[in-house]
Amino acid sequence: xxxxxxxxxxxxxxxxxxxxxxxxxxxxxxxxxxxxxxxxxxxxxxxxxxxxxxxxxxxxxxxxxxxxxxxxxxxxxxxxxxxxxxxxxxxxxxxxxxxxxxxxxxxxxxxxxxxxxxxxxxxxxxxxxxxxxxxxxxxxxxxxxxxxx
Numbered sequence: 695x696x697x698x699x700x701x702x703x704x705x706x707x708x709x710x711x712x713x714x715x716x717x718x719x720x721x722x723x724x725x726x727x728x729x730x731x732x733x734x735x736x737x738x739x740x741x742x743x744x745x746x747x748x749x750x751x752x753x754x755x756x757x758x759x760x761x762x763x764x765x766x767x768x769x770x771x772x773x774x775x776x777x778x779x780x781x782x783x784x785x786x787x788x789x790x791x792x793x794x795x796x797x798x799x800x801x802x803x804x805x806x807x808x809x810x811x812x813x814x815x816x817x818x819x820x821x822x823x824x825x826x827x828x829x830x831x832x833x834x835x836x837x838x839x840x841x842x843x
Contacts, residue, residue: 708786715759716746717796718836719771721814729840730814731833732798733823734766737810741825744832745809746791755792766809769801775839780828795836 719732733742747762749755756773763771777793803812815823817837824830 710787712784712787712789713749713755714746714789714791715749715755715762715793716744716791717759717763717771717773717794718744718777718832719763719767719769719796719798720836720840721798728816730816731820731836732767732769733813733815733820734809735811735813736808738808739825742813742823743825743829744793746793756794759792759794760796763796764801767798767801767812768803769798771796772799774841777832777835777839780832782828793832793835795839 721730721732722728723730732745734745735742745763745766747758747765749758753761760771760773763769774795774797777795780789780791780793782789805811813820813823817833821830821833824833
């Protein structure tokens with residue numbers, strides 16, 4: 695596969711590869727306690743997932759991931775370790791999503807057309823709430839790289 699996000703996809707897919715980026719946004723509970731991860735609810739799809747979105751033209755994936763976290767959750771973040779890249783097909787086109795673990799550093803959520811609510815959940819509760827198995831794989835990868843408290 696070409697690194698050019700505007701190049702035609704291979705394997706009979708329709709149109710160029712869709713490039714996106716996102717984060718598993720996390721924070722420590724009160725007093726530096728247990729970890730919570732942030733899930734976003736998208737009413738258009740009726741799903742719970744991690745904040746992510748399409749790259750703008752010539753935008754680097756990490757910059758897009760940080761921007762999408764802020765746009766979807768209202769939280770600033772400090773990106774950390776790289777997580778696995780997700781590959782899946784949407785409407786006949788390959789979608790490639792780069793992910794990072796990112797610690798929330800402040801902010802507050804305001805509902806919008808794209809995301810109507812967020813949930814801060816312990817990892818086990820998040821695993822049960824995530825809609826897509828590929829997001830559960832991201833959560834598992836995040837837990838593998840989680841910094842010690």
